Every structure is written in C-alpha cells, then in structure tokens.
Amino acid sequence: MIKLSILLAATVLLMAACGGPERKLPYMGVHDVEPGEGGRMDTLHYTLPKFSFTGLNNEELHSGKLEGKVFLANFIFTHCPTICPVMNAQMARLQNLLKDDGMMDYVRIISFSIDPERDTPERLREYADMVGADTTTWFFATGDKAELHWLANKGYYQNALDDSLAAGGFAHSEMFVLADRQGHIRGEYDGTSTKHVDRLFADIKLLLKTNE
Secondary structure, eight states: OEEOOOSBOOOOOEEOTTSSEEOOOOOBSOOEEEEOGGGOEEEEOOBOOOOEEEOTTSOEEEGGGGTTSEEEEEEEOTTOOSHHHHHHHHHHHHHHHHHHTTOTTSEEEEEEESOTTTOOHHHHHHHHHHHTOOTTTEEEEBOOHHHHHHIIIIISOOOEEEOTTSGGGEEEOOEEEEEOTTSBEEEEEETTOHHHHHHHHHHHHHHHHHTO
16 A cells, blocks of 8 residues: 555545535545556545543443444543633534434544543543533543543544643643544534534534435
8 A cells, every 4th residue: 555645635526416516525634545446546544543441431432432423522631721611612512503403313422531540430420411411422531541642642633742831731632523434534623613613513414414
C-alpha cells in the first residue's frame, strides 16, 4: 500500500436524483491507497482506532458500542473550569435536537475523560446527570491515562496533554469529531460555538440521508 500524507481528502460531489449536485462531507485523516481492479487505485480512508475503557457503571466500554452508528466524540475532564461546561452544554443541546428529530436511534455520542485519576465512573455519572446526558446513547469513558491521551492525540487528531499552566491542569481541544458508520472521520466542529454545532447537526442529517 502507498501512504498518502493527506489530512483532508477533496470533496466529491454526489449527483442528486433531481440532477443537481448534493454536498458530500470530506474524509479526514491520513489515507492509504491500494491497487484495485483494472489498474485503478482504491482509497482506504482513515479509520478511527479501536478502544476499550471503563463506562459509568464500571462496565467495559469499547468501540463496538459505536459500530454501525454515526457518532460524535469529544475529550473533556469534569474539573475543567473553562471550555468544558460550554462544550457539554452544546452537546446536550445537540442531543436534544437529535432526539426531537428522531435521529438518536442512529447516532451515538462519546465523551472521553483526559483526567481519569479524578474522573472515576462515579464522578462521571454525577457529571452526566448534571449536564443532562441521556446515558443510553451518550457514553462517558475513563481508564488508563496514557491510552486516553494517545487516543486523543494520535487517534482523533485532537490535543490532550498535561499542562500545569492551563486551567485545571490540562490543555485539550474544544472540537467535536464526527464519524460515519464505518468509523471514518467526516468533520470536526468547534464545540463552544452554536453556529458550528448547528452545522454539525446539519451534517449528521446529511450522513444519515446519504446512508454513509
């Protein structure tokens, strides 16, 4: 396979039934290509790595919970005094929009803690209740710190690191990552921005409509 150092694939237009172009979301990440039939080169889109952590009830929470679903992910910690409260308020708003539109059967949300030493399952349960999460479809993960930070930085391309100068002791991304049913990254959105989260809502609708 030939490695392509491309972070964002070109947007491909899908022809709608009416004959006009329909917007299609890009594939993000570093892709591979491999020889296909007839001499063509097939693109293998970047796929998010598998994981296994601990959920709110001390149960194993693994990537299989997301299989076959469009899903959203973010990286948080419950003692975050700055962007996390805004991010989680926006995620709760988005959860309610999806519910009202009848889409939560097809969508999952997962919030990974980057501070697992303090964010025990019990603490995350309290936090989930506080932000209004429906924990049947919005999952919270804790576990090994090194693995969680690796998943953020190398798996989802999001910042997550110890920083004694940052509020709460960690620096991390405010982005929401959108993945399709195959675990391909299809977009990232500023989780502190109502405008960006509204665009995310529209893009989830688009993924579900195009059955990607």
